Structure formats: C-alpha cells, structure tokens
Amino acid sequence: MTRDEDVLRQVLEAEAAKVEVRPDALAAIRARTARRWRWLPFGAIAFTAATATAATLVVVALAARPAPDHTAPDPGAVTAPATTPTPAPTPPATSAPPAAPPASRSSTSSGTASASLAVYYVGEDRGEPRLYREFHRLPAGSSPAEKARAAVTEMLAQESADDPDYTSAWPSGTRVLDVSVEGAGATVLLSAAPPDDLAGQQLAWTVAAALGGDPEVRVVVGGREVAKLRKAAALDTLGALWLIEPQHGTTVARTFEVHAAGTVFEATARLTVRKGRTVVTEKTVTLSAGPPARGEARITLTLAPGTYVLELYAFSAADGSVQHLDDHTVTVR
Structure with missing residues (x-):
C-alpha cells in the first residue's frame, strides 16, 4: 500500500468513527461538518484538501494502470520491433510457366551425343x-x-x-x-x-x-x-612445335587467331604464311616458356579470302636450318 493510500484510509476511518447513528443523524452531521470547517485552521484545511486530491489521483491512477502481463516470453523468438507493420495482402498464387528444356548437346543422326x-x-x-x-x-x-x-x-x-x-x-x-x-x-x-x-x-x-x-x-x-x-x-614424346589452331583443313574468318605451342631454344619460333609459292607474311613467335617447359603463343592474322599454308618452325642454333616444322592448310572465307 502506498503512502497516499494509507493517509486516505486513516482520514476515512477517523471521520467514520465520529458518526452517530440516530434519527436526526443526517442533520447533526451536516451541522457538525459546517462548524468543523469554520473553526479549522487554514493549514488543516489545506492539508485535508490536498489529501483528498491525492487520494483521488491515486484511485484514478490505479484504475488507469494496465494489468501486468504475466505471459512468458517465447524462448525462440527474435526481438521484434516496437511496431509491427501490417503485412501487405499476398496476391493469389499463379501457375509458373513451364521451364524451357535445357539446351541439348550436338548429336549425331542416331541421337548419340x-x-x-x-x-x-x-x-x-x-x-x-x-x-x-x-x-x-x-x-x-x-x-x-x-x-x-x-x-x-x-x-x-x-x-x-x-x-x-x-x-x-x-x-x-x-x-x-x-x-x-x-x-x-x-x-x-x-x-x-x-x-x-x-x-x-x-x-x-x-x-x-x-x-x-x-x-x-x-x-x-x-x-x-x-x-x-x-x-x-x-x-621426349611430343613434337617440338604444334600448330593447335586453326587445325588442318578448316575454314576461318578473315581475321583469326593462330594458337601455337612447343618447346624450342630460347622459346622463339617463326610463323610463315604462304599462298601458293608466295610468302604473304612472316612473324616471330615468342612462346610463354622455354625448355624444358612447354610454352604457348597466340597470334592474330588478317588475310584476304583464299587458301593458305601456315608454317610453324624454328631455326637450328647450329646451322640456321629449318626444324620442327608443323604446317596446316586453311581456307579464309
């Protein structure tokens, strides 16, 4: 019980004890009350009014205070925000369109991939x-x-x-x-x-x-x-120089890439392009690694339409002769 509630109870009990129950009780109570208020000193009047006001506020506060929530917290719940927005209505479910079949691998006429x-x-x-x-x-x-x-x-x-x-x-x-x-x-x-x-x-x-x-x-x-x-x-097993792309007999665009690989002295080879007996172009090819590793190189060529022979080779360090020749014939469209 709070202090204000205790004061209110004491005041009410004191006043109730002075009440005399008799036929003219109501008139006597009214007369006594009038005399009491008239002769009470100003401080007592103020205290009594304040007490009554406090009692009223206590009653109003107790009535307005919500009842305590004794619900146990959900042990698995995550702390929720102070205000939970109302979720938007979920649109009615619709059937998803059928998935497109996966792209098939190229296959032979018999259906084998x-x-x-x-x-x-x-x-x-x-x-x-x-x-x-x-x-x-x-x-x-x-x-x-x-x-x-x-x-x-x-x-x-x-x-x-x-x-x-x-x-x-x-x-x-x-x-x-x-x-x-x-x-x-x-x-x-x-x-x-x-x-x-x-x-x-x-x-x-x-x-x-x-x-x-x-x-x-x-x-x-x-x-x-x-x-x-x-x-x-x-x-000890593979050819010293390979023309990987384009392969022999293929048709290429006017601008295409030559892919070479091999193991040669100082990682240096030579690419010659011939049309018939005419040398169209010659390029030095530097592989990505030297012996004993196997290096690679890519060279971009642009040629007019026609048939060409691509020759990849190296020069002998001893006598300068051509060695490790690998050649492919290609058609430029």
Missing part, C-alpha cells in the same frame, strides 16, 4: 617419330569411359587424321572392345597388344586426354593384362 575429343597421332620431327594432337568431334556418351573409348576408336582407325602428315603407330584392324575407369586408372580391352613403345604412348596420351591427369592405363588382350602404361615425358 557428340564431343570434341583430343586424339594423338604420329608425325615426324627431324626424322624421328613424335606425337601430335588433333581435336575430333565424335559420337560419345557423357562418362569419361565412353569418351575415352570414342577417342581410342578414332585413334585406331586408319587415315583418320585430318593432317595427311600424321598417321597411327597401330596396325590396321586393331579394335577397342571396351574401356572402364576405376579411380585414377583405366582398363582398355583391345583386340591386339601395342606393337611398340610409340604405339603405347599414343594410347596413353589419348586416354589421358579424355580422363584428365596422368592415369595408369592397363591394356588387356584376350583376358590377359599385356601392358601398364603412363605418359612419358613430353620433351
């Missing part, structure tokens, strides 16, 4: 056989094993290289029966074993290009493992 796959062939570099690479678009599934089988099948096919300077180290009639992938390795079932190390490297590099990295390639013939292959060092 196709992919651009690297195939390794054999060419000559200063009279020695080396590996060169072409990209062929071939029917293949989506799995690495299916891609490897498609690339090996193309590698074994006679005269499948676009560049007439390239060939295969495998004998005619050799077939791939199956390719499976287990972890970081692959098993290739063939109708015949590799005839020599170069043929084995041609297979190992072709399978690795389809799978990625440097997988171990098990060669199985007639149910028996005949070889375990890995890629040999590029410096």
Whole structure:
C-alpha cells in the first residue's frame, strides 16, 4: 500500500468513527461538518484538501494502470520491433510457366551425343617419330569411359587424321572392345597388344586426354593384362612445335587467331604464311616458356579470302636450318 493510500484510509476511518447513528443523524452531521470547517485552521484545511486530491489521483491512477502481463516470453523468438507493420495482402498464387528444356548437346543422326575429343597421332620431327594432337568431334556418351573409348576408336582407325602428315603407330584392324575407369586408372580391352613403345604412348596420351591427369592405363588382350602404361615425358614424346589452331583443313574468318605451342631454344619460333609459292607474311613467335617447359603463343592474322599454308618452325642454333616444322592448310572465307 502506498503512502497516499494509507493517509486516505486513516482520514476515512477517523471521520467514520465520529458518526452517530440516530434519527436526526443526517442533520447533526451536516451541522457538525459546517462548524468543523469554520473553526479549522487554514493549514488543516489545506492539508485535508490536498489529501483528498491525492487520494483521488491515486484511485484514478490505479484504475488507469494496465494489468501486468504475466505471459512468458517465447524462448525462440527474435526481438521484434516496437511496431509491427501490417503485412501487405499476398496476391493469389499463379501457375509458373513451364521451364524451357535445357539446351541439348550436338548429336549425331542416331541421337548419340557428340564431343570434341583430343586424339594423338604420329608425325615426324627431324626424322624421328613424335606425337601430335588433333581435336575430333565424335559420337560419345557423357562418362569419361565412353569418351575415352570414342577417342581410342578414332585413334585406331586408319587415315583418320585430318593432317595427311600424321598417321597411327597401330596396325590396321586393331579394335577397342571396351574401356572402364576405376579411380585414377583405366582398363582398355583391345583386340591386339601395342606393337611398340610409340604405339603405347599414343594410347596413353589419348586416354589421358579424355580422363584428365596422368592415369595408369592397363591394356588387356584376350583376358590377359599385356601392358601398364603412363605418359612419358613430353620433351621426349611430343613434337617440338604444334600448330593447335586453326587445325588442318578448316575454314576461318578473315581475321583469326593462330594458337601455337612447343618447346624450342630460347622459346622463339617463326610463323610463315604462304599462298601458293608466295610468302604473304612472316612473324616471330615468342612462346610463354622455354625448355624444358612447354610454352604457348597466340597470334592474330588478317588475310584476304583464299587458301593458305601456315608454317610453324624454328631455326637450328647450329646451322640456321629449318626444324620442327608443323604446317596446316586453311581456307579464309
């Protein structure tokens, strides 16, 4: 109980105790009250008025104060803002339009998906056989094993290289029966074993290009493992210079890019463009890395429509002769 409430209670009890209940009580009370107010000193009157006013304010305040909220807080609730706005009405749900079908990969007439796959062939570099690479678009599934089988099948096919300077180290009639992938390795079932190390490297590099990295390639013939292959060092296996793009026999726009790669002395090669016997242009090519690393370079050419021969080569440090020549014939439209 507050101090104001206690004072009010005492005043009311004191006044009630003086009341005499008798027939003329009301008149007596009125007369007594009049005499009391007349003879009370000014300070008492002021105190009584103030007390009554305070009591009234206390009653009004108690009546106006809201009842305490005894609801327990939600332990999982996040502190909400003081004013929570009324959410806007949600528009009625509508059916989403059907999703467009995903773009399909290019495919052959039989419906089998196709992919651009690297195939390794054999060419000559200063009279020695080396590996060169072409990209062929071939029917293949989506799995690495299916891609490897498609690339090996193309590698074994006679005269499948676009560049007439390239060939295969495998004998005619050799077939791939199956390719499976287990972890970081692959098993290739063939109708015949590799005839020599170069043929084995041609297979190992072709399978690795389809799978990625440097997988171990098990060669199985007639149910028996005949070889375990890995890629040999590029410096000892690949042609010293490659014309990667444009590939032999392709048609290009008047302005196109030549992509070269290789390992040559001081990372310096030469690009000559011929039309018939006429040299149209010559450029020095600086590869991105020197021996023993394999560097790359890109050169932009603009040529008039016609057929051209692109020659990539290096000069011998000993006698200045042309070596490591790789050439492609292209048509500019």
